[in-house]
Amino acid sequence: MLRLTEVKLPLDHPPEALREAALERLGLPPGDLLDLQVFRRGYDARRRSAIHLVYTLDVAVRDEPAALARHAAHPHVSAAPDTAYRLVARAPEGAARRPVVIGAGPCGLLAALVLAQMGFRPIILERGKVVRERTKDTWGLWRRGELDPESNVQFGEGGAGTFSDGKLWSGIGDNANRIRKVLEEFVAAGAPEEILYVSKPHIGTFRLVTMVEHMRRTIEALGGEYRFGTRVTDLEIATAPDGTRRMRGLHLDGGGFLEADHVVLAVGHSSRDTFATLLERGVHLDAKPFSVGFRIEHPQGMIDRCRFGDFAGNSTLGAADYKLAHHCKGPGLAGRTVYSFCMCPGGTVVAATSEPGRVVTNGMSQYSRAERNANAAIVVTVTPADYPGGVLAGIDFQRRLEEGAFHAGGGGYRAPAQTVGDFLAGRPSATLGEVVPSYKPGVTPTDLAPLLPDYAVAAIREALPAFDRQLRGYARPDAVLTGVETRTSSPIRVTRGGDGHSLNTRGLFPAGEGAGYAGGILSAGVDGIKTAEAVARSLLDGEAARAA
Template structure:
């Protein structure tokens, strides 16, 4: 097997050229050829190139599927293994448990992704919020209605497994080698549906419209859970062998119930701010120059370190929309979304700054959650009490003036907008940090602080405001049989790391049951 790195192709050249390069090296046509990595080098706008790592051989290569040990029949738990949440952490945990021969039950407060999509459309158009089925809750988790970005800061062998599992369920194969892989919200809906069908056909169960309403703990061990049908309000009791909490970062009622029952929870830093929108063409020109129309929609990732706290862009969505992401009544929350093609008029990104535990001015473990809530209610009021989002042009935000008309950038937030001064919606320490960041980032990406850019508030659900503490077995430090998992529990940030944590929790469960 031969691996070649740093293989460059100029724009307009076919990837068939790579096979020619491999053939020249082998002095024969390769029987096996694969692209291992692909990235874009746009440092010189007059000479933009794709850079590849390729792998090839004169012999056929047969990839062996990894075999997982199966839990023997005599060690199978007599009570059900229950997973709360069908986001990436919950789904990947379930898929791996099935590989181990352990059949889980998933409970999901929201709906199947097809029905969930209808609820989101209804909220966007008619302002009818379903607090259990929305951008935050439902099959696939919050990431289903973002961009499906698969970048992660966590480097582990599990990352490639996650990508391969996505491909097996219908994701584009290119995610295996792209430097910045993304699925697109349109693709994610089908991928999630395929995962559901795979779980069901292998004997797993998924209970939609089912909320974890309470837990019972006896002598430091989880003994019983209460489930509520979110449509009929019917309550049922279940005695699980163990419970995986893959609840997502917005399950505030569940956080409150866990805390009330004595589960050990602690505060965690996070970040809040706004969504910023520019014309996608402006970002393309700034990043790639005159060649931007020949290239995929440009993105960016910016950091500003000033005023004693960092600010940064997050979840950048090229050619996308700003989404209404509320999950509580009388609150306004925004998020970003792109489809696979990333071909809409605007680019958007979260522009956020650090919020530290000391900013809460409280030792209450859920104080960060209450901090988020307050900002979301401020946004609801500023938007006119109607789920319209407060908006302000960048130039007016910097000058503390309420905008009165849009320029070339029109907001993409579908539930309606209202001009407001975001300086009155967010605390001063946040707005000061964002203002510094705007001018600082403009030096790094020309036009970022364009006066006609649009800011939409508020972006508060960037990560979980809590951490449910767990030990080396991945169980709660004070409740045996309870497995905090994924982003909501404070152990991940984004689709890939959440999926990885789901796989890790499944592995720990198998180890425990195998003893």
């Protein structure tokens, strides 16, 4: 196959235009083009009056070596790379040791799947419920203000990413085809095939639910075992005379104990009780930066017009997204950055708390992205210097903000909200405008400024007018801010070495968002695969050592 990059075509091009463009690029007669596949499709919207599609094509032609030689100097013609993922190991026949995966979010799910495909028959422990039951509990919070601390947006099969826009892109590097592996497994589980080639793929919550169920059945068919409603309460760690610490097992709620010397820790960024247990057991942890702020909502049509001009509403382009960042310059704000995060086109703001008496916001979209509002987090980076007090001080910092939001919302998990106009003017909101907030169980107009540190409020007030210069209308007075957004990423890192083991505890493999190694569904899935590979190598090394 040959790869053709930067193939540019109009938005409304007919299907045959792809074939014609490939033939023109290669200078071949029609009969010499044997096959054509779209590897990537994006768009260039830098000029709103001339938006066009940009393709990467993989093509099969007669006499491929000759065609490649003729275009050796062409910057956009090359041999198509191998994109197949290959398992790094196979479990030995009759292997008795089974790895354990804690957490059934994207990271744990892909780690378990790859371990199962390698024949290691993983055991998956999930503190929450199966995804269908979890969905009912989550809607109970949104519709009735009833929180189940073990079954919500954060906890349960599928992880936090299940209730999101389902974005499947990331800026991570990948020279082992793990990204392609994640996407192909999602397609096999029922995701639309377009996620393999569109530049900004997404799935949406409803499709994610059925995909998670399909992947569970696949893992079970390969010998994996799920245990739902099973929370790990403690770790059994043995210390050798030379000081080496090794995993020996897991204590479970209800008094159970599970022997385990290879444990994937994929607990997500909200397993605060687990982080406290890790610290008590001496597992190496580091405090790390994260971000806090608010959700902001605008009419989706306004964002579409800002980004696409006369092409707004085009079915190929879909609902427009955006990515904004502002480096602050005001007094006392040097080094602070405000940026948009987890932007959800045509979506809703959702209640995402996992603890009683606290309010947390997040964003979610369905595959259609057809809701009237666009929403995104507008957040400020904070570092351990902003919340001194030990490795878990970031969690205490988050909790204080979330408790303040709960009280400002008036209880019942209502969220505090304020119009952008009032926020910039420094006055509380008594009413809202034409932009109707989507957050359920509902919002209470108020003053959001007391809910964040003064520096964060000042930074967001500086950033909003700057964002308005990039997207006209972004700081419109009736845009709605809803608080608070605190769970952008884990406030700690469960540090690991180059071999995947915890820095000071052999057999514990920190992974994914909760361990500080991912940020989103795709990167979490990739990290799950990488961790499964590390576990497999360690298991095989152990088998070889025993055989010797």
